[in-house]
Amino acid sequence: MEDKRILYVSSEVVPYLAENEVSLMSYDVPKMINDQGGQIRIFMPRYGNINERRHQLHEVIRLSGMNLVVNDLDMPLIIKVASIPKERIQVYFIDNDEYFKRKATFSDEDGVLYPDNDERAIFFAKGVVETVKKLNWVPDIIHVHGWMAGLLPIYMKHYYKDEALFSETKIVSSIYSQSFEGNLDMEMINKIKFDSIPHEAVKELEVPNYENLIAASVKHSDGVIIASENLSPSLTKIIESSGKPFLPFASKDKFAEAYTGFYKSMLA
Numbered sequence: 001m002e003d004k005r006i007l008y009v010s011s012e013v014v015p016y017l018a019e020n021e022v023s024l025m026s027y028d029v030p031k032m033i034n035d036q037g038g039q040i041r042i043f044m045p046r047y048g049n050i051n052e053r054r055h056q057l058h059e060v061i062r063l064s065g066m067n068l069v070v071n072d073l074d075m076p077l078i079i080k081v082a083s084i085p086k087e088r089i090q091v092y093f094i095d096n097d098e099y100f101k102r103k104a105t106f107s108d109e110d111g112v113l114y115p116d117n118d119e120r121a122i123f124f125a126k127g128v129v130e131t132v133k134k135l136n137w138v139p140d141i142i143h144v145h146g147w148m149a150g151l152l153p154i155y156m157k158h159y160y161k162d163e164a165l166f167s168e169t170k171i172v173s174s175i176y177s178q179s180f181e182g183n184l185d186m187e188m189i190n191k192i193k194f195d196s197i198p199h200e201a202v203k204e205l206e207v208p209n210y211e212n213l214i215a216a217s218v219k220h221s222d223g224v225i226i227a228s229e230n231l232s233p234s235l236t237k238i239i240e241s242s243g244k245p246f247l248p249f250a251s252k253d254k255f256a257e258a259y260t261g262f263y264k265s266m267l268a
Helices: 021-035 117-135 152-157 188-193 199-206 210-219 233-240 255-267
Strands: 005-010 039-045 067-070 073-076 078-084 089-095 141-145 170-175 223-226
Touching: 005 021, 005 117, 021 039, 021 089, 021 141, 021 255, 039 117, 067 117, 089 117, 117 152, 117 188, 141 152, 141 255, 152 170, 152 199, 152 210, 170 210, 170 255, 188 199, 199 210, 210 233, 223 233, 223 255
Parallel strands: 005 039, 005 141, 039 089, 141 170, 170 223
Antiparallel strands: 067 073, 078 089
């Protein structure tokens, strides 16, 4: 994978958040490609429970300052950056006081999902793409991890479909069993349609639960990786019936070879 450019977009990444299936793979896969001589960037949200001082986050003034429109509201985009110690891997953080200042990731202390998680996901997807455009860094592959990043394939295939920068870029989505209970805001589909994304493209989100979000994301990906060993039969069926190239689950000791081969098949 030498000199290939891979953009990792994830809901969670260690060491900035606690270890779980998504956050660990969102570190292990970029590290593996970095060790092979690939060029990588990682993007994640800057949740309020990330310790900026400990992890030495700092704002990148030249990248910050633009406003993103979410459901007809202007929301300021702040970009911060840090480096994973010893790995020479840069991580970019998408930030906004309204969406990401609270001291948790997806839900409050009672485990109730934040009511604006849908808008946070829209803001995150747009923030990543706008920042990559400003960096003028053309990824060969965008690899998506975690449901908060799940709208990125949809926005790439519709909202940003005419961006020449990404004309050759392939989108790979890793699908995990790590999900959320219940639904996101029932108005989510209308907020996405506000961005001139056709209803047919996101009809699954008429009921915005985890499974339907994944189904819409898979539909707009170029390739899919089953990243959990015990993925539900219904999610497995969504992937298998999508017609998209997919990689079955690969264990920790075998994922490097499997993922590299899958990337190469995407770029062939």
